[in-house]
Amino acid sequence: MAETTASGYIQHHLQNLTFGQLPDGGWGFAHTVAEAKSMGFWAFHVDTLGWSLFVGLIFILVFRMAAKKATSGQPGALQNFVEVLIEFVDGSVKDSFHGRSAVIAPLALTIFVWVFLMNAIDLVPVDWIPQLAMLITGDPHIPFRAVPTTDPNATMGMALSVFALIIFYSIKVKGIGGFIGELTLHPFGSKNIFIQALLIPVNFLLEFVTLIAKPISLALRLFGNMYAGELVFILIAVMFGSGLLWLSGLGVVLQWAWAVFHILIITLQAFIFMMLTIVYLSMAHEDNH
């Protein structure tokens, strides 16, 4: 373990491997928290991107493999597994989304499986992947975070993508006028045109907050859950570093118990992200105002 103090250990675990412009002008990896902060917006969390792409590719390749060999006859084990997931997602979409869209169901499937896989990395003991990174790079101080969904950039990136789709479909279904009308003529309306004009700013404030709350709640709900979960894992791991036998023993039990509980959380969070996406897009498609 690179850090000797508990707080140093925790801080090190919460630091992403950041690639960006260093203070001296060149591009490279940040070595300290301050350095990473000074890189500003145009920096990348290489660990987040790497792991999310890695599990995303696993998802795509496995499902593609099953889809290629998909047969209407007796399905194999892989096809069966994929079919179960697809029917589950299809059922969820059909329950909540009443329009017709070729995008929404594959979108929901991608979200569910991808988020689940990203979350599932959390079940790998917290030190394994960072230690592996240290061994490979030979740098004992290299920061590395394995779980992409504990990085708000990852969850925000997905939530903003969903938000873009919400805006896109709102405008596509209702037109720009309809979309603006939805934002300004609701919830308070009046037949009198002057009162209506007065009410527009009030409505806009309310509806705009509602609209903006969607991606933020989507991103922060997933991030918050996964971040808290990871933090608990780190705190349990600190027990192992205490050197006390009974504390380490307690740590083993807690680690196991929390991991079992976490299986529920990672699945639930993936499902919630998917469901909320479906519901938000369904609302975007509905023209009931």
Add this chain to the structure above:
Amino acid sequence: MNINATLIGQSVAFFIFVLFCMKFVWPPVIAALQERQKKIAAGLDAANRAARDLELAQDKAGQQLREAKAQAAEIIEQAKKRGTQIVDEAREQARVEADRVKAQAQAEIEQEINSVKDALRTQLGSLAVEGAEKILGATIDQNAHAELVNKLAAEI
């Protein structure tokens, strides 16, 4: 935990994954699922139809069996009737034939009797004459008494 361009990278990756899923994963699997559903529906339909066909076939077979039984009974009845008829006819024919034969025999007998009677009559005539001759001891002129003898013969 800085917000930085990772955001953009994640969004781009997200859209690429979604597009890939939409184009290459979802359609084939859903198509396979729907086709299997159709196959199962068709299979169930065929099974229903087959059961109905079987029922119809059984009904038809039963009906044919009943018809065949009825026909057989009718044929047997007819054959019995025909048999009695043939026996009756044969009996009648036999009776007619017997009557005919009997009549013929009677006629023949009659004829025989008549011819015998005739022969006897002639013989009796000459016998009577001979007897008379012997009795009388004299020859009776045959010619003179022929008329008498004949009269006698005719009386027999």
